[in-house]
Amino acid sequence: MKQPLPQPEAPGAARILVVDDEPSMREMLRIVLRRDGYAVVAVASGKEAIERLQAEPFDLLLSDIRMPDTSGVEVLRAAKRIDANLVAFMMTAFASTESAVEAMRLGASDYFTKPFSMDELRLKVRQHLEARRLREENLLLKRALNSRYEFSNILGRSDPMQHVFATIRTVAGTSSTVLVTGESGTGKELVARAVHFNSLRCDRPFVAVNCGAVPEPLLESELFGHVRGAFTGAHAAKKGLLEAAGGGTIFLDEIGEMPPSMQVKLLRVLQDHRFRRLGGTDEVQADVRVIAASNQDLTRMVAEGRFREDLYYRLNVLSIPVPPLRDRREDIPLLAEHFLQQFASEMGKRVRTIAADAMRLLEAHTWRGNVRELQNAIERAVALEQTEAILPESLPDEVRGLAGPKGPAPRGAHGPAEGFPDLGEGFDLEARGEEFYRHYIALALARAGGVQVKAAELLGMSFRSLRYYVKKYDLR
Numbered sequence: 129m130k131q132p133l134p135q136p137e138a139p140g141a142a143r144i145l146v147v148d149d150e151p152s153m154r155e156m157l158r159i160v161l162r163r164d165g166y167a168v169v170a171v172a173s174g175k176e177a178i179e180r181l182q183a184e185p186f187d188l189l190l191s192d193i194r195m196p197d198t199s200g201v202e203v204l205r206a207a208k209r210i211d212a213n214l215v216a217f218m219m220t221a222f223a224s225t226e227s228a229v230e231a232m233r234l235g236a237s238d239y240f241t242k243p244f245s246m247d248e249l250r251l252k253v254r255q256h257l258e259a260r261r262l263r264e265e266n267l268l269l270k271r272a273l274n275s276r277y278e279f280s281n282i283l284g285r286s287d288p289m290q291h292v293f294a295t296i297r298t299v300a301g302t303s304s305t306v307l308v309t310g311e312s313g314t315g316k317e318l319v320a321r322a323v324h325f326n327s328l329r330c331d332r333p334f335v336a337v338n339c340g341a342v343p344e345p346l347l348e349s350e351l352f353g354h355v356r357g358a359f360t361g362a363h364a365a366k367k368g369l370l371e372a373a374g375g376g377t378i379f380l381d382e383i384g385e386m387p388p389s390m391q392v393k394l395l396r397v398l399q400d401h402r403f404r405r406l407g408g409t410d411e412v413q414a415d416v417r418v419i420a421a422s423n424q425d426l427t428r429m430v431a432e433g434r435f436r437e438d439l440y441y442r443l444n445v446l447s448i449p450v451p452p453l454r455d456r457r458e459d460i461p462l463l464a465e466h467f468l469q470q471f472a473s474e475m476g477k478r479v480r481t482i483a484a485d486a487m488r489l490l491e492a493h494t495w496r497g498n499v500r501e502l503q504n505a506i507e508r509a510v511a512l513e514q515t516e517a518i519l520p521e522s523l524p525d526e527v528r529g530l531a532g533p534k535g536p537a538p539r540g541a542h543g544p545a546e547g548f549p550d551l552g553e554g555f556d557l558e559a560r561g562e563e564f565y566r567h568y569i570a571l572a573l574a575r576a577g578g579v580q581v582k583a584a585e586l587l588g589m590s591f592r593s594l595r596y597y598v599k600k601y602d603l604r
Contacts, residue, residue, distance in 0.1 A: 141166055141167040142166050142187040142257045142260075142261075143166070143167045143169070143184070144161055144167070144168050144169070144186065144190060144253070145169050145170075145180060145186045145188070145189050145190070146161070146168060146169070146170040146171070146191075147174060147176075147177040147189070147190070147191035147195070147203055148219070149172050149195045150192070151172070153192075154170045154171075154172065155170070156246075157190065158170040160246055160249075160250065161250075161253070164253075169184075173196070173198065174191075174195050174197055174198025174199060174200065174203045175197050177189075177198075177203045178198065178203060178206045178207075181203075181207050181210050181211075181365075182210060182356040182364060182365065183355045183365055183408075184356075184408070184410075185211070185353065185365045185366065185367045186211075186214065187215060188214070188216070188217070188253060188256065189203070189214055189217070190216075190253075191204065191216070191217070191218055192218075193218055193220035193231070194220060194221075194222055200218055200219075200220075201218075201227065201230055201231060201234065204218065204234050204235070208234060208235045210364045210365075211364070212235070213260065215237050215256045215257060215260055216235060216236045217236065217240060217249075217252070217253070218231045218236050218239050219239075219241075219242060220239075220240075220241060220242065221241070237256050238252055264333075265332075265333055282318050282319065282322055283463055284459045284462070284463075286457075286458045286459045287456075288451040288455055288456045289451070289456055289459060292319065292448060292451070296319065296323055296326065299323055299446045299448065300322075300323050300327045301328075302446065303328075305398060305417070305418045305419070305420070305442060305443050305444075305445045306320070306323060306419045306445070306446045307419075307420050307421070307445075307446070307447045307448075308420070308421040308422075308450060309421070309423075309426075309448070309449050309450065310421075310449060310450030310452070311498055312423045312497065313498035313499055313501055314450040314451070314452060314453070314499060316421040316450055317336060317379060317381060317421065319448055320334075320379045321379075323377075323448075324377040324417075324419070327377070327417070329376050329377055332373075332375040332376030332377075333372060333373050333374070333375075333377075334373070334376055334377050335372050335373040335377070335378050335379065336381060337350060337351065337378070337379070337380060338382055339380055339382045339383055339385045339386045339390075340381075340382035340385035340590050341382075344387050344390075344592075345359075347386070347387070348389075348390060348406050349362075349366070349368065349406050351368050351369055351370055351390075351393075351394075352368040352370060352404065352405050352406055353365070353366050353367045353368030353371060353406065354366055354368075354407050354408070355405050355407045358405075358408070359406070359407070365405070368405065370397070370414055371412065373416045374415055374416065375415055376417070377416065377418075377419055378416050378418055379420075380394075380419070380420040380421070381421050382421070382422060382423070382590075383420040383422050383426075383443065384423075384424040384426055384434075385590055385592055387592070391439050392436070394418075394439060395436065395442060397414050397418070398418060398442045399442070402414055418443070420443045426444075427440070434596060452498050453495040453499055453502065454494060454495055457491055460491050460495075461482075461491070463499060463503075464482055464502065465482065468480075468481070468482060468506055468510060468518065471507045472510055475510060475511060477511075477513070479509075479513050479517070480516045480517065481516065481518070483518060483519050485519070485520050486517075486518050486519055486520045486522075486523055489520055489527050489528055490502070490505070493527045505523060505524050505527055506518075508522070508523075509522040509523055562601075565597055565601070566601045569583065569587065569594065569601065569603055570603055572584075572586040572587050573598070573603060580594055580598065
């Protein structure tokens with residue numbers, strides 16, 4: 129007989145494991161709890177329960193105490209070893225003070241003597257699962273508050289930033305995917321947070337992951353979670369960030385660094401709104417909004433075959449380009465004063481203002497690192513300044529023009545092009561660019577003794593980008 133296909137779990141549904149060797153009780157609990165909207169797995173033995181707990185993540189355990197093979201107390205002990213925060217209810221028709229005390233000592237949240245009121249059970253399940261959800265959200269919120277932002281709020285009076293604010297307000301009211309683009313240090317994550325916290329999902333989690341910072345083998349597990357035994361060291365099942373963001377928003381920073389194998393899986397999430405945990409077969413529904421960001425030219429990466437075209441169009445339903453700081457110079461005094469107040473307060477310094485000469489230097493600087501570079505410059509100046517006003521002497525050498533800029537000028541910047549060939553009658557820019565890349569990547573590899581990670585650091589590029597060019601130019 130053909131087996132029915134497994135149904136995907138309801139979006140955001142809490143997962144309950146029911147353990148009872150009595151078929152009628154097991155089936156009744158499964159029906160009642162499913163009717164309340166939970167994803168219920170019902171098993172007949174303690175041994176099977178432990179196997180399911182090791183293989184899949186659950187939010188609540190509801191187990192009988194007395195069973196033929198393995199007692200409910202042993203199931204509870206194993207469950208708490210796997211997930212110390214799991215909510216656990218114990219049931220028994222043979223109440224005893226000893227078993228109740230043992231269950232509570234091991235971390236059971238409540239103890240029910242059969243026959244018990246189903247309404248009371250449903251109420252306590254709802255209360256404890258809501259408390260668990262709030263604890264998880266508070267943990268995510270604490271992580272967000274403890275992270276170091278580019279700036280504490282999106283600041284700007286300039287026309288380009290007013291356009292960004294207007295776009296955020298428009299985009300926030302939709303549920304479509306969003307692609308935030310802009311150079312490093314412009315504040316793309318803050319824009320993503322502003323979209324989330326002005327949307328209908330604002331009371332649900334905002335979860336951020338840097339696709340370039342997570343090693344390629346771990347990225348799938350990080351996003352989708354895994355079942356026990358999915359890979360070496362996977363001793364217990366683990367929820368991924370897509371599930372942690374259930375009902376809310378997941379922010380995929382540096383999406384251009386996502387490996388091709390993961391691009392395919394993300395495309396399926398965007399198309400079908402479901403995924404499988406690493407090593408698992410059950411489908412999980414993904415009720416989450418995706419906001420992606422990149423400081424790379426994704427259209428060029430698509431043309432070069434380094435980024436999937438279909439994924440690009442799925443992500444780029446709505447786009448928010450964030451302008452570089454040099455294109456909104458009128459915001460520099462506002463941002464500088466904001467950072468001055470922030471760091472003076474943090475350091476307990478009596479630095480109250482920025483001298484006119486110092487402000488002129490700040491306004492004239494190119495700011496290749498954008499707002500993040502300005503933030504670092506003001507932090508340094510506040511730390512070094514001995515007077516009540518930031519003087520030019522406290523600013524970094526680059527800002528004062530005493531040190532040459534590092535790296536090529538950013539797009540749109542104007543200045544002397546020393547060291548570059550004259551345009552003359554014209555030349556093949558693409559071929560010249562490839563010569564430049566090949567030359568310096570070969571030099572970096574030689575200096576790093578062939579170690580690609582070190583070569584990537586020397587060139588200020590990601591390891592994945594370096595690996596792509598090494599293969600392209602056959603520099604191995």
